[in-house]
Amino acid sequence: MKKKIQNINKLLVNHYGIPERSKKLPDPLEIIIGTILSQNTNDKNSYKAFLNLKKSVKVWDDILKMKPSQVEKLIKVAGLGKQKSQAIINLLKNLKKDNGRISLNHIKKKNDEEIIDELTSHKGIGVKTASCVLLFALDRNICPVDTHVHRILNRIGLVKTTSPEKTFYAIKNFIPEKSAHSFHTNLLRLGREYCTPTNPKCYDCPVESECNFQDKNYSKKRAIKKNDFFLLDSIK
Numbered sequence: 001m002k003k004k005i006q007n008i009n010k011l012l013v014n015h016y017g018i019p020e021r022s023k024k025l026p027d028p029l030e031i032i033i034g035t036i037l038s039q040n041t042n043d044k045n046s047y048k049a050f051l052n053l054k055k056s057v058k059v060w061d062d063i064l065k066m067k068p069s070q071v072e073k074l075i076k077v078a079g080l081g082k083q084k085s086q087a088i089i090n091l092l093k094n095l096k097k098d099n100g101r102i103s104l105n106h107i108k109k110k111n112d113e114e115i116i117d118e119l120t121s122h123k124g125i126g127v128k129t130a131s132c133v134l135l136f137a138l139d140r141n142i143c144p145v146d147t148h149v150h151r152i153l154n155r156i157g158l159v160k161t162t163s164p165e166k167t168f169y170a171i172k173n174f175i176p177e178k179s180a181h182s183f184h185t186n187l188l189r190l191g192r193e194y195c196t197p198t199n200p201k202c203y204d205c206p207v208e209s210e211c212n213f214q215d216k217n218y219s220k221k222r223a224i225k226k227n228d229f230f231l232l233d234s235i236k
């Protein structure tokens with residue numbers, strides 16, 4: 001599996017390059033809040049919601065002084081306002097209760113499994129959200145798997161799994177060193193531009209030579225819509 005991932009990663013880097021990222025790692029608390037906001041919406045809307053929330057407080061503790069309905073209103077643009085505001089408020093309350101302060105800096109000393117266990121113990125936070133904290137805030141060599149990465153890796157034939165979480169665990173220990181950010185980000189871009197949920201553009205796909213998908217689409221040529229705005233690389 002490692003060799004196949006290396007090959008796919010190489011093709012993606014040849015096509016897209018190595019995605020840029022800030023030299024300074026972002027705050028893990030901001031990454032987890034951003035990832036909660038990103039569920040079931042696009043990166044532009046979740047970034048608007050993130051900025052609305054961030055601009056309305058001096059420190060994240062201030063969220064707990066607001067009514068839940070105010071938080072919900074601030075993040076409305078990202079959808080699922082009630083569910084997402086509850087997850088954020090619950091997380092902040094738990095951090096205050098367990099550690100006496102609203103911060104996730106204590107997780108930096110823990111290993112990947114301990115961090116996943118701790119973060120997923122909070123209601124509304126799943127493995128995908130925890131893995132985004134590992135990659136984007138702690139620079140661990142972990143590739144988060146959302147529905148798009150899951151779809152692509154199953155189409156390619158790298159895995160045969162029934163959920164993003166199962167795909168995540170299937171590939172977790174096979175990501176070549178220092179390549180998780182590039183692999184994850186370029187797969188997201190591939191899923192937006194070529195390996196779309198319907199009518200994938202296999203005729204132009206940069207990883208076609210590594211893909212075993214049975215229903216490749218070589219017809220219906222359509223323009224590629226470039227889309228390279230990524231929420232979690234925009235949180236600095």
Ligand code: SF4
Pocket residue numbers: 152155156194195196200201202205206207208211212213216217
């Ligand atoms: S060849 Fe087609 S199915 Fe395979 S990864 Fe590319 S777009 Fe997706």
